[in-house]
Amino acid sequence: MLHKLNPLFARLYRFFGWKISGHIPDIPQSILIFAPHATWLDFLVGVGARAYVDKPIHYLGKAELFNTPFGGLFKALGGYPVERAKRNNLVDWIVSLYQQKESFHLALAPEGTRKDVDSLKTGFYYIAQKAHIPIIMVGVDYAQKTIFIAEPFYCSQDLTADMQHIARFYDQLPGKKKAWVRAMLEG
Secondary structure (H helix, E strand, O other), rough: HHHHHHHHHHHHHHOOOOOEEEOOOOEEEEEEHHHHHHHOOOHHHHHHHHHHHHOOOEEEEHHHHHHOOOHHHHHHHHEEEOOOOOOEEEEEEHHHHHHOOOOOEEOOOOOOOOOOOOOOOOHHHHHHHHOOOOOEEEEEEEOOOEEEOOOOOOOOOOOOHHHHHHHHHHHOOOOOOOOOHHHHHHO
């Protein structure tokens, strides 16, 4: 069903004036980090961008979204529900998804919330390390209606250096800088 909805979402994405700078390479697996996450509209922009690049990219969402009446739609759009209140080993569960699938791409918001935060959650980093997959940074600029996509990179085993690399990409985006970008560049 996900692929059947792509033409509609791609047309809407272009109709509303959105464009993409960069590309997602033809690789079998990756984890995409989408930031800054500031509004519920990020989901719609992300679904439109995914349709525009015509790649089967899945996402994580809070489990409540997957209940009726819209649960079927969120699943059809490639979502995986996550119980945020439960202590579970989400990193290992996601790594197992990569191990089970020959081709799998997952997008998530590393801030974990729409609020401004001082640091990113690091789950995406450990997923990339354990699954031996690249991280692709994706940034949104609402003023220019542009999604920026960076080249894939692999974790170096130096969390601090890698997080600074990530912060430098997001620091280049126009608009107000999030606290986590400033904190990682200063730290």
